[in-house]
Amino acid sequence: MNNNDFLQIRxxxxxxxxxxELRRDLKSxxxxxxxxxxxxxxxxxxxxxxxxxxxHILSKQRLGLFSFFRIGIKTAQLILHWLKR
Structure with a gap:
């Protein structure tokens, strides 16, 4: 075996x-x-x-503007909380 063969094998x-390595990375x-x-x-x-x-709440009850606004704020807070995760 000459040096060229050794280089090809290496x-x-x-x-x-x-x-x-690439296969493991891809699986990960x-x-x-x-x-x-x-x-x-x-x-x-x-x-x-x-x-x-x-x-459901909105369809079953007539909410005042303030209550509707509170629900919107609470929903926005929950969505922001999720997005931060």
Whole structure:
């Protein structure tokens, strides 16, 4: 085996090692994306529930402007709290 053969084997080994590193990184990123997507789905479901609750309250009662304004502020605070997470 000459020096050129040794360099080719080393280069192939480096490529193989790098490919495995990239594969691990990709799997890790995929897992993070799945967790992020599940969190987004959960947050969307919660927002939908809040919206339905507010719509229910508004449809069942005649709220004064002040009460309606308070609900809007509370909803905005909850949304901001979620966005900060």
């Amino acid at each position: 280069t192939l080994n480096d490529i193989y090692v790098r490919k495995n 990123q995929e897992a993070q994306l799945i967790m992020d997507w599940n969190a987004i789905k959960s947050q969307y479901a919660q927002l939908t529930t809040w919206q339905q609750n507010i719509n």
